[in-house]
Amino acid sequence: MSLTQPDLEKLLVELIDKHQVPGAQLAVLDGDTITEVAAGVLSIRTGCPVRTDALFLPGSIGKLYTATLVLMLADEGKVDLDRPVKTYLPDFEVRDVHARDTVTVRDLLRHSSGFDGDVFIDTGRGDDALPRYLDEIRDLPQIAEPGRIWSYSNSGYSILGRLVEVVGGTVFETALRERLLDPLGLQSSVVFAEEVIGHPNSVGHVPNPEDPDSLMVSPQWGLYRSCGPMGASLVASAGDVIRFAKLHLDGGVAADGTRLLSAELVAAAQVPQIDLVDDTVLGESWGLGWILDHVGDVRVIGHDGNSLGQNAFMRIAPEERFGFCLQTNVESALTMYRELADWLFEQRLGATLRKDPEPLDSQVVADPSRYVGTYSREGVALEVAAADDGSLVASFMITREELGDMPPMNDLPLVRVERDDSFLLDLPIADAALLAVFFNPVDESAAPTYLHFGGRAHKRV
Structure with a gap:
């Protein structure tokens, strides 16, 4: 056509x-x-x-x-x-x-x-x-x-x-x-x-x-x-x-x-x-x-x-x-x-x-400790925490001045999807949710050592 x-x-x-x-x-x-x-x-x-x-x-x-x-x-x-x-x-x-x-x-x-x-x-x-x-x-x-x-x-x-x-x-x-x-x-x-x-x-x-x-x-x-x-x-x-x-x-x-x-x-x-x-x-x-x-x-x-x-x-x-x-x-x-x-x-x-992979019916994460922690790169840190209902949430902390003024980004839902170690994360500064992927480049089955989001790898600290 x-x-x-x-x-x-x-x-x-x-x-x-x-x-x-x-x-x-x-x-x-x-x-x-x-x-x-x-x-x-x-x-x-x-x-x-x-x-x-x-x-x-x-x-x-x-x-x-x-x-x-x-x-x-x-x-x-x-x-x-x-x-x-x-x-x-x-x-x-x-x-x-x-x-x-x-x-x-x-x-x-x-x-x-x-x-x-x-x-x-x-x-x-x-x-x-x-x-x-x-x-x-x-x-x-x-x-x-x-x-x-x-x-x-x-x-x-x-x-x-x-x-x-x-x-x-x-x-x-x-x-x-x-x-x-x-x-x-x-x-x-x-x-x-x-x-x-x-x-x-x-x-x-x-x-x-x-x-x-x-x-x-x-x-x-x-x-x-x-x-x-x-x-x-x-x-x-x-x-x-x-x-x-x-x-x-x-x-x-x-x-x-x-x-x-x-x-x-x-x-x-x-x-x-x-x-x-x-x-x-x-x-x-x-x-x-x-x-x-x-x-x-x-x-x-x-x-x-x-x-x-x-x-x-x-x-x-x-x-x-x-x-x-x-x-x-x-x-x-x-x-x-x-x-x-x-x-x-x-x-x-x-x-x-x-x-994007589809969200799962249940948002309860079986082993939150696999993901909970701080993942950072220079000037940016993502704090992943377990919510009271068993799901995960993420908060952004931005300290780099040149990234400009950002709206508060606290306790944002990490939505479980039909892909291992992957969640959808919707930021107030974006018009669509993006995939957040936890991964370990050395051993896929081991605890994640990085969180990949927005095209950047954030190292677990």
């Missing part, structure tokens, strides 16, 4: 109305055709309508661009993915000496460094932002042996950005523009806020603290320059995100026939590098930058992104050359994304997303 522009426009309008999203962009790839539609407003303050060429913050989808720059350096023989990061960055330091000396470039690309990963700090707007960032994270604590488990790491990608600078001999943003945006002809993609001014652009929307059921414009538009390689540098339309992704569908060849990346490395990036503990939110495994998953029996690659009141999603079935990028201007649009993805993939491929 072909998906027409009127069909997609109607669908997007219905979805933003249903899910109370101010505005959104959708770009759908079908074969070699990209259909772009838009709905709603760029800002509830101005009421300016969303256009298909408007710029949004794709957030961590930008990590794919960073990964591509690293792969280009590997293609040129300047970087070996299996050599320690310290080979290329002699000043690289983290708290654990063994990790410092053994974490590889591949580990950073696939989020298996084992050190904490959510440090968002302002190190200035100068060209020294990334070297100064590396100075600030010298005391990052280790939560797992390098290469052992997957745990999403924003910090790891800023380290990769610095590697791009040192090995490539230019600042990250220049490399991004000159090596990817310009050769791919991405006219609705920029890298600095001052470049955004010349384009229609979206602002983020967050709950109004005085009226949590309503939205307000986010008081901060973008993240710091030090966070650029994490995805903060990229500001783009949904259509341009798909045009970038086509580089990886076309074997590393740009639309004008220029080869930017070898077919061998394009293929290698889509090979599973490490499995995820939870396959319901992101995917089954991680490649060299890519989320790797299946929708039904169809192989899918992609990435998600969050950035200060904006939420984006991209999924593509490479063999079928079908996929989409959705960009929204709310901080959590997971439910909308799932409904959209189900409709698109079912209409075109006869498949739908994997669902």
